[in-house]
Amino acid sequence: MAKTKSATRRVLIIIGLLAGLLVILGAAAYSFGWVGGGDGGPTVETAQAERRQLTQVVTASGKVQPEVEVNISPDVSGEITELPVREGQKVRKGDLLARIEADEYQARREQASANVLQQKANMQQAEADLLQARQELERQKKLYEKEAISKSELQNAQAQYEVAKAQRDAAKYRLQSAQASLQQSTEQLQQTEIFAPMTGTVSRLNVEEGERVVGTRQRAGTELMRIALLDQMEMEVDVNENDVINVADGDTARIEIDALPDRSFLGEVTEIANSARVSGQGTQQQVTNFPVKVRIYADQTPPGSTSVGSGAGGGANTPQTGPRETTPAAPKIAALRPGMSGTADVFTQTEFNAVSVPIQAVTVRDFNEMQPGQDATQAETSDSTQASKKNGAQQKRSGGEDLRKVVFLVKDGKARMRPVKTGIADDRYIQITSGLDGGETVITGPYRVVSRRLKPGMKVDAEEKGGGGGNGGSAQRASL
Secondary structure (H helix, E strand, O other): OHHHHHHHHHHHHHHHHHHHHHHHHHHHHHHOOOOOOOOOOOEEEEEEOEEEEEEEEEEEEEEEEEOOEEEEOOOOOEEEEEOOOOOOOEEOOOOEEEEEOOHHHHHHHHHHHHHHHHHHHHHHHHHHHHHHHHHHHHHHHHHHHOOOOOHHHHHHHHHHHHHHHHHHHHHHHHHHHHHHHHHHHHHHHHOOEEEOOOOEEEEEEOOOOOOEEOOOOOOOOOOOEEEEOOOOEEEEEEEEOOOHHHOOOOOEEEEEEOOEEEEEEEEEEEEEOOOOEEEOOOOOOOEEEEEEEEEEEOOOOOOOOOOOOEOOOOOOEOOOOOOOOOOOOOOOOOOOOOOOEEEEEEEEEEEEEEEEEEHHHOEEEEHHHOOOOHHHOHHHHHHHHHHHHHOOOEEEEOOOEEEEEEEEEEEOOEEEEEEOEEEEEOOOEEEEEEOOOOOOEEEEEOHHHHHHHOOOOOEOEEEEOOOOOOOOOOOEEOOO
């Protein structure tokens, strides 16, 4: 009896597994368009080609940082004896930031000062010796003219004069060297007191009172602190090499900070690097990015302009996102802190009243594989094919391929292929600059059907999606 129940249980389990497998296979076949369609054609999703405003966006992530941040390092080495500032404290230009033990530098200055006095005395002695040698030379010349002395005695007086002159010059140079040493030791003594070079906020404090620091005269030096203008913030983002060509100075950006999920800021591109950053070099994960700096504004729009620059792709102005102020500088952004992570959406170009379709509606086909007049598609493709050739839309690759961008229309229950030329795109729609006039019904899915299965003239069973791109809610069956 127990064996019978066990066998029955195994049979039921096997039947259940087979039923589940059939359901999964059926769902997959339907989603890939292998089944359905009434007359044997695949079931497809469609949308209307419509005119709408498109804004091309380049998205990149990065870190918030002050536009102006100064590293403070000492010029001299020693122990910090006074540190009157703390991190986050506001300082004005000229305020004392730190004081380094000055005893050693004071002693050096006093020694240099004494050396200067000594060299001045030596200089005076050398001047006196030179004067005496000059007078002796003049006396010897007069005696030689009277033939009272020999020529060798005159030459000896001349040599003594030259020696005295050289000693005077040497004393002069030693005095100049001593004065330079005194000036250097005086500067080093003054450099034991470090003052703020600008008005701002201590954004980072790296040392404590009593620590020993290294001056920049010997090595790179110890970074004591940083002073920044926290009311002028920017975000440095890494833009992929494929996208940076579309970004231009002055492009508007929308900035979102991870730590402030309920707030967004308007930004403006101020700097685009010419040198790339390469990560994962030599591996399959190698990525090439270009640093781009985006100024952050606290209000809705940057001040002092009615429109923010044009994109690199065609010169169309980005849409105005709010009223613009005319204040000379952006107001303080108290909530932002250096080092915060965020994302910047850079609006590179806007096209108004552009014919567009959902992105997934555009695919590619090799026209060398198409037979002339295949399934009565010649009427659909002849004019648009000539236009695509004229506008440079066809893409040729090595090996004899003739790849072109196309969309599939639905007419009389069949798929009709039409070559197109594309323009800018946002996250949902892509501009069609040639091949469509607007109002056509295009096939948008399933992806596998659009990208591989569809052939010109193939029968299809269409489901129209509201709003285009499959985001319009439930599908409504359409008999076309």
